[in-house]
Amino acid sequence: MPKIVDQSGGFYHNFKDDGSVFNGEQRHLVSSCRMVWIFCKAYELYGDDKYLDLAKHGVEYIRSKHWDVLRVLI
Known part of the structure; x- marks a missing residue:
């Protein structure tokens, strides 16, 4: 925190040892769900x-972006 939050939606998943974000576009459904659970x-x-707001932020990303992946799998 606070580097994990992507203000445009969801959370960043990939960090270097110094805490900087790399590959900010790559997201994984399981990681997104885990972050929501943690919050x-x-x-x-x-x-x-603030934790409830972060959980809602993550759920919105899952619904809006990961949902297409879920539909393919179902």
């Missing part, structure tokens, strides 16, 4: 709305 769990544990 949901953080909200459950700490009750801070």
Whole structure:
């Protein structure tokens, strides 16, 4: 945090050892879902709305971008 959040949608998945983002366009469904779960769990544990907002941010990306991948698999 806060480098993980892509303001245009979803989360960055690939980081160098120094924390800088590389390959910012590549996203994986499993990683996106895991990040949403982590923020949901953080909200459950700490009750801070910023974690709920981040979870919603991730869910929106899954629905808008990963959904086409899910439709192909079903």
